[in-house]
Amino acid sequence: MNRSTRPNPTAAAPQAASPSRLSAADALSFLTADRETVARKFATPLWFNIVIAIATSIVILFMWATRNNAFDVLGANDAYFIIAYIALLVAMCGAIGVLSHAVIKSGFRASALPPTRKGWAYVIAAFATYIVASSVVMIVPMPGWAGVLIAVVSGAVTLLFAQLTNRETHDYIMAGGSMTEFQLDSGGRRRYGANGELWTMARFRALPDAERREASRLVVAPWWLYPCQSVCAMAVIACIANFAQMVVRQEWTLSIDVLFLLVCIIGMTVSMVRWIRNSNLDLRMKPTTRVCWALYIGMCATCIIPVYLAGYTLGRMARHPEVPMAELAVGGAVFVVLFSVLGWVYDRKQRDAIAAGA
Amino acid sequence: MSEPQFNEVIHAPMRLRICGMLHSAGEIEFAAIRDMLGVSDAVCSKHLKVLAENGYVTLDKRPGNRNGHDITWVSLTDEGTEAFASHIAALQLIAGMA
Numbered sequence: 001m002n003r004s005t006r007p008n009p010t011a012a013a014p015q016a017a018s019p020s021r022l023s024a025a026d027a028l029s030f031l032t033a034d035r036e037t038v039a040r041k042f043a044t045p046l047w048f049n050i051v052i053a054i055a056t057s058i059v060i061l062f063m064w065a066t067r068n069n070a071f072d073v074l075g076a077n078d079a080y081f082i083i084a085y086i087a088l089l090v091a092m093c094g095a096i097g098v099l100s101h102a103v104i105k106s107g108f109r110a111s112a113l114p115p116t117r118k119g120w121a122y123v124i125a126a127f128a129t130y131i132v133a134s135s136v137v138m139i140v141p142m143p144g145w146a147g148v149l150i151a152v153v154s155g156a157v158t159l160l161f162a163q164l165t166n167r168e169t170h171d172y173i174m175a176g177g178s179m180t181e182f183q184l185d186s187g188g189r190r191r192y193g194a195n196g197e198l199w200t201m202a203r204f205r206a207l208p209d210a211e212r213r214e215a216s217r218l219v220v221a222p223w224w225l226y227p228c229q230s231v232c233a234m235a236v237i238a239c240i241a242n243f244a245q246m247v248v249r250q251e252w253t254l255s256i257d258v259l260f261l262l263v264c265i266i267g268m269t270v271s272m273v274r275w276i277r278n279s280n281l282d283l284r285m286k287p288t289t290r291v292c293w294a295l296y297i298g299m300c301a302t303c304i305i306p307v308y309l310a311g312y313t314l315g316r317m318a319r320h321p322e323v324p325m326a327e328l329a330v331g332g333a334v335f336v337v338l339f340s341v342l343g344w345v346y347d348r349k350q351r352d353a354i355a356a357g358a
Numbered sequence: 359m360s361e362p363q364f365n366e367v368i369h370a371p372m373r374l375r376i377c378g379m380l381h382s383a384g385e386i387e388f389a390a391i392r393d394m395l396g397v398s399d400a401v402c403s404k405h406l407k408v409l410a411e412n413g414y415v416t417l418d419k420r421p422g423n424r425n426g427h428d429i430t431w432v433s434l435t436d437e438g439t440e441a442f443a444s445h446i447a448a449l450q451l452i453a454g455m456a
Contacts, residue, residue: 027374031446034378037379108390180381180384
């Protein structure tokens with residue numbers, strides 16, 4: 001951009017303002033009206049918050065039901081539970097997918113972290129409510145009406161905190177705050193970081209052939225990234241399962257396992273995030289060829305394995321509070337190998353496609 | 359808190375609103391800015407060009423999800439953010455004196 005034509009901003013404006021210019025108060029009121037519109041974009045809709053609250057209540061009810069063998073009364077078994085659990089996850093993911101689509105269509109990068117400490121407190125409180133409620137129904141034997149009450153109250157509290165978080169973000173924006181640094185996939189801050197512009201597909205395509213072939217190597221992640229992602233996912237499941245066994249059976253020696261897994265999860269997450277930020281790659285880059293698309297869909301499909309294992313573990317532990325280590329190990333190994341191999345091949349195919357100018 | 363400094367480039371109504379939206383939201387699609395302002399493509403484009411030429415915004419074209427056309431994403435530069443903040447401080451000073 002040509003900065004030499006930039007006019008000098010004038011200071012001490014009141015004397016320089018002509019009668020046809022917008023008054024300062026009018027200008028500020030225009031900005032206030034626009035902020036209201038922007039603030040609405042960053043608020044999760046009420047219908048979405050209600051869906052999540054209802055889903056939270058249903059999950060807690062499920063937990064109560066498995067703890068109290070309610071599914072046996074219905075003549076159901078673990079398979080029904082797993083199917084119902086997966087159906088619930090699909091419904092929640094569907095709601096998130098619809099919301100994400102609406103956000104993308106709106107033209108805003110509205111996926112953002114809470115911008116204030118109060119907002120963070122509300123988000124953490126919502127999570128804590130869910131964890132406490134689900135722990136209580138799993139640990140403490142209670143009649144059906146108590147389980148329903150806890151489920152309904154936790155759902156209502158989740159809804160309340162979601163609305164409070166929205167209000168906090170709204171107030172922040174109306175007060176003149178900027179959401180740039182809180183956006184989850186912020187193009188602003190990363191794009192002009194120390195490493196320069198983000199590597200997007202458009203940027204690759206704009207390069208001359210030789211440079212593009214050289215630059216295409218950037219899309220190949222280091223060998224450890226995909227195993228790290230998949231191992232991290234399995235570690236989260238194992239950590240939660242061990243924590244549950246520790247609490248239910250009061251086997252406090254398991255705290256060592258829990259802590260070890262937590263440290264591993266944090267370490268792996270930090271490493272992955274650091275590499276992803278430093279790579280300056282546009283994470284929204286789509287697969288370029290049919291082969292790449294097939295590999296990408298394959299990677300997504302393998303993610304069903306940890307979802308199934310999480311549901312299986314939950315169902316098994318509801319009846320026998322012991323971590324199904326063998327199943328987790330075998331299933332986890334299959335997931336890690338599949339996800340990693342597909343990821344490695346995908347990167348190389350994508351690199352070759354970019355180098356060839358696809 | 360920024361030093362108040364009135365900015366003639368930013369003060370034009372449309373450009374002021376554009377900067378305000380970008381400051382609040384971070385990054386916005388060209389079409390969304392145009393719709394919020396209620397103006398045509400040409401008018402919106404003209405104002406964005408002025409801001410870009412002064413180093414206050416960046417226009418980034420990326421492959422879009424609609425009909426395969428590229429989508430232009432607009433965001434404030436660091437310089438633009440600073441200039442906008444200074445201009446707002448100046449407006450608040452003026453409004454307070456009025």
